[in-house]
Amino acid sequence: MRHPVTKAVIPAAGLGTRFLPATKALPKEMLPVVDKPAIQYVVEEAVRAGIRDVLFVTGRNKNALENHFDRATELEMILRRKGDEAKLLRVAESTDLANVHYVRQGDPKGLGHAVLRSKAHVGGDSFAVLLGDDIIDSRDPLLERMLEVHDQRDTCVVALMEVDTDQAHLYGIATVDATEEEDVVRVRGLVEKPEPGTAPSNLAIVGRYVLKPEIYPVLEQTAPGRGGEIQLTDALLTMADHHAQGGLHGVVFRGRRYDTGDRLDYIKANVQLAVEREDLGPGLRAWLKEFVGTFGD
Numbered sequence: 255m256r257h258p259v260t261k262a263v264i265p266a267a268g269l270g271t272r273f274l275p276a277t278k279a280l281p282k283e284m285l286p287v288v289d290k291p292a293i294q295y296v297v298e299e300a301v302r303a304g305i306r307d308v309l310f311v312t313g314r315n316k317n318a319l320e321n322h323f324d325r326a327t328e329l330e331m332i333l334r335r336k337g338d339e340a341k342l343l344r345v346a347e348s349t350d351l352a353n354v355h356y357v358r359q360g361d362p363k364g365l366g367h368a369v370l371r372s373k374a375h376v377g378g379d380s381f382a383v384l385l386g387d388d389i390i391d392s393r394d395p396l397l398e399r400m401l402e403v404h405d406q407r408d409t410c411v412v413a414l415m416e417v418d419t420d421q422a423h424l425y426g427i428a429t430v431d432a433t434e435e436e437d438v439v440r441v442r443g444l445v446e447k448p449e450p451g452t453a454p455s456n457l458a459i460v461g462r463y464v465l466k467p468e469i470y471p472v473l474e475q476t477a478p479g480r481g482g483e484i485q486l487t488d489a490l491l492t493m494a495d496h497h498a499q500g501g502l503h504g505v506v507f508r509g510r511r512y513d514t515g516d517r518l519d520y521i522k523a524n525v526q527l528a529v530e531r532e533d534l535g536p537g538l539r540a541w542l543k544e545f546v547g548t549f550g551d
């Protein structure tokens with residue numbers, strides 16, 4: 255299906271301090287999940303949804319990220335000389351994936367500020383935002399569905415997932431009204447990272463957004479919120495009230511999502527994705543069964 259969304263914005267300016275010392279010299283987006291940098295899964299997801307223009311909003315220390323999506327001429331030459339076609343393909347897949355652009359965030363003033371930095375590149379079209387900490391299983395289309403809802407309803411769209419109540423303080427939390435479509439809700443309220451025990455629901459924003467360009471003037475007017483940062487969630491709440499501009503809808507996602515945002519979830523994501531792989535899965539499954547048996551109770 256054709257849709258007008260051709261650009262994706264991927265904020266990648268975070269310091270990744272939860273993963274120190276691994277992220278001292280390496281951007282956290284480049285940490286491998288199995289054998290591929292986390293960020294490549296996210297770009298692949300955008301491409302699967304038909305979006306090939308990708309803008310990274312980066313900070314300092316992001317050379318490895320730029321190199322990853324660029325040609326690696328010397329490495330390719332060596333592999334070609336060896337006739338190692340399989341590895342050559344592995345090297346080239348990230349280069350040929352998308353048309354990649356970069357803008358620096360400058361001051362680290364929050365997710366809303368990072369998205370605002372994409373304004374000159376995106377211009378007057380709707381666009382997608384994908385956060386690198388979330389990997390969505392390639393078998394469970396989410397962004398495609400969000401683009402569909404955006405097209406049909408001419409609205410901004412966020413991805414929502416039910417989370418455990420004790421996790422709600424880590425997310426933007428939505429209050430919603432049902433629509434006639436089972437997986438689509440109208441967003442009525444949003445609160446960024448509510449204090450533990452105060453979340454108005456357990457529907458959390460996961461890191462996928464389809465935004466109309468009207469979000470830019472709203473972001474420009476959005477005052478610093480939670481943590482003193484300009485919060486995308488706060489700007490989205492304003493959009494939710496702009497009924498004339500289609501308001502804000504949520505797609506409730508019930509598929510497989512792997513969180514790579516903190517160390518425990520990152521380790522789980524590696525195991526979950528590796529057991530699914532044809533090359534690694536059988537060996538890992540067999541070993542896991544045996545290993546788990548050594549734990550006792």
Ligand code: G1P
Pocket residue numbers: 365385387388424425426427446447458459460461486487515
């Ligand atoms: C951001 C958003 C939050 C959202 C989350 C999803 O927070 O501010 O609303 O729920 O991403 O991963 P972060 O995790 O970057 O602190």
